[in-house]
Amino acid sequence: MKKFVSTAALTAAVALTLAACGEAPDDSKESPSSTETSTGETTDTAADFKGCMVSDFGGFDDNSFNETSFAGLERAASELGIEMAKAESTDAGEYTSNVDSMVQAGCSLIFNVGFNLNDATFASASDNPEQHYALIDAALSDPNTFETVNFDNVKPILFNTQEAAFLAGYVAAGVTTTGTVATFGGQPYPSVTIFMDGFVDGVAKFNEDNGKSIKVLGWDKEKQTGSFTETFDEIGKGKELTEQFISQGADIIMPVAGPVGEGAMAAAKEHKDTYVIGVDTDAFAKYEQYQDILLTSVVKTLDTAVFDTIKATKDGDWNATPYVGTLENGGVGIAEFHNLDAKVPAEVKTKVEELKAQIIAGDLKVESPSATAVK
Numbered sequence: 001m002k003k004f005v006s007t008a009a010l011t012a013a014v015a016l017t018l019a020a021c022g023e024a025p026d027d028s029k030e031s032p033s034s035t036e037t038s039t040g041e042t043t044d045t046a047a048d049f050k051g052c053m054v055s056d057f058g059g060f061d062d063n064s065f066n067e068t069s070f071a072g073l074e075r076a077a078s079e080l081g082i083e084m085a086k087a088e089s090t091d092a093g094e095y096t097s098n099v100d101s102m103v104q105a106g107c108s109l110i111f112n113v114g115f116n117l118n119d120a121t122f123a124s125a126s127d128n129p130e131q132h133y134a135l136i137d138a139a140l141s142d143p144n145t146f147e148t149v150n151f152d153n154v155k156p157i158l159f160n161t162q163e164a165a166f167l168a169g170y171v172a173a174g175v176t177t178t179g180t181v182a183t184f185g186g187q188p189y190p191s192v193t194i195f196m197d198g199f200v201d202g203v204a205k206f207n208e209d210n211g212k213s214i215k216v217l218g219w220d221k222e223k224q225t226g227s228f229t230e231t232f233d234e235i236g237k238g239k240e241l242t243e244q245f246i247s248q249g250a251d252i253i254m255p256v257a258g259p260v261g262e263g264a265m266a267a268a269k270e271h272k273d274t275y276v277i278g279v280d281t282d283a284f285a286k287y288e289q290y291q292d293i294l295l296t297s298v299v300k301t302l303d304t305a306v307f308d309t310i311k312a313t314k315d316g317d318w319n320a321t322p323y324v325g326t327l328e329n330g331g332v333g334i335a336e337f338h339n340l341d342a343k344v345p346a347e348v349k350t351k352v353e354e355l356k357a358q359i360i361a362g363d364l365k366v367e368s369p370s371a372t373a374v375k
Contacts, residue, residue: 049314050083051076052107053306054098056114057089058232063286064258064279065302069113069136072306080311082108095120103128109313111136111157111306115189119143125154132318134309136302137191139322152320155309159300159325161191162198162368163359164332165254167352168277168298169202171334172252173214174348175295177273182217182245184264186232186257188224190370195256195279195298197221197368209351217245224369229260238263246271252295254279265290275340282335295343297335300325328360 053073055066070086077084085105087098095112099120102110110131112121115138122143125133134155139148172181183199185192196219203216219226229237238260242253246267253268254277255261261278268274269290276283276290278297287294305323312318325331334352337344358364 049080049108049310050085050106051109051111051310052085052087052102052105053111053113054087054095054102054117054120055089056116056232057091057094058258059088059090060086062259063262063283064281065137065300066113068281068300068302069111069306072303073111073310075303075307076310079307080314082310082314092116096123099124103131108132109134109310111309114138115191121154122149125151129153132313134306136306137300138189150320155318155320156322157302157305157309157325158322159191159194159302159332160327160366160371161194161298161300161325161332162201162371163327163366164298164300164334165195165198166202166205166359166366167334167356168254168296169199169204169216170206170352170355171202171296171337171344171348172199172254172277173203173206173212174345174351175275175343176214176252178249178251179213180215180217180249181252181254182227182242182248182250183254183256184218184227184229184238184241184245185255186229186260188226188228192256193219193224193226194368194370195254196226197370198298198366199254199277201366205355215249217248217250229257232258232260235260235263235266239267242267246274251275252277254298262287262290265293268293275343278335284335284338292339294338295340296337298332299335300332301330305331326360327356 051073053070058066060066060070073084076082087101089095089098095117111134113136118138118141121133121135132153134157136157139156140154142149183196200216200219200221203214207214229241231237238255238257242264245253251274253264255264256279265276268276275293275295277295280300282297282299284291284294359366
């Protein structure tokens with residue numbers, strides 16, 4: 001069933017429920033007392049620098065932001081010779097215990113992946129002021145007041161994804177043959193709705209430039225309400241919602257729901273000339289079976305952000321200033337059109353490059369209530 005939810009209301013509700021203590025990671029996970037070296041061997045010997053990561057409940061093989069973030073940690077182990085440890089969350093009840101396990105493991109820097117780990121990060125960072133943390137894809141907020149806070153030992157890693165999603169929306173509007181496109185999210189977190197805001201604005205820009213009236217299903221930017229599966233791991237719900245959009249005429253869909261996006265791909269594959277736009281990473285490289293229906297992806301270079309943060313910290317240049325990925329610094333972008341390159345009109349490709357240059361130059365502002373101001 002299609003769900004319509006207020007972003008602000010659910011964000012506040014989620015924040016109230018994430019501080020619950022969970023059980024310690026089970027024996028199937030990597031032991032917090034052991035570390036993985038760049039050679040893949042396991043050792044109990046402390047290194048000069050130990051990078052650690054706690055996943056959201058999607059796990060490190062989610063074909064999305066957990067997996068991409070972890071790739072940055074693995075790269076650091078390989079190229080910088082650091083030790084590493086990880087704790088994989090299977091549900092929200094494990095966040096606190098997993099973060100605590102990384103503190104006990106003697107980590108130099110702990111990456112917590114995703115908005116859901118805000119409360120666990122806040123509590124742990126408050127109790128351990130000498131421990132360095134990085135919170136990926138969210139600014140740190142007080143669980144009681146929901147106000148953004150700045151801690152000297154927590155570095156937010158953020159992305160102005162609306163800039164890249166704007167370009168994807170423009171492409172979708174330029175490719176659709178039905179005049180209707182759609183987007184949906186897993187949950188209305190800021191790191192999700194920022195994609196949807198940019199997508200809607202990109203379609204609006206195409207309509208303005210070309211005198212068209214391409215319609216977007218699934219998101220009302222002004223009201224900040226829209227369609228959500230209320231899950232990031234039940235793939236079937238992604239397929240069900242996508243089928244609803246297709247029945248309403250949508251032929252291009254952008255799911256912002258982690259692994260649930262695979263359900264959208266499965267639905268699109270069953271309908272001729274129906275395409276999907278991936279998010280977070282280039283879906284074309286992750287889903288071989290769906291390559292013929294993947295138009296492009298809105299990508300965030302989470303792996304590069306993780307690697308660069310580790311390198312700077314290891315080199316003694318720790319700071320809690322937020323990293324903000326933009327089109328200008330390459331932190332966000334859209335992937336190639338791959339097998340569907342011929343479907344994208346030449347004039348659309350040219351215009352997208354012009355719009356990208358305008359955004360980078362500051363001549364075109366793509367705004368979202370969830371965006372991070374770049375100073």
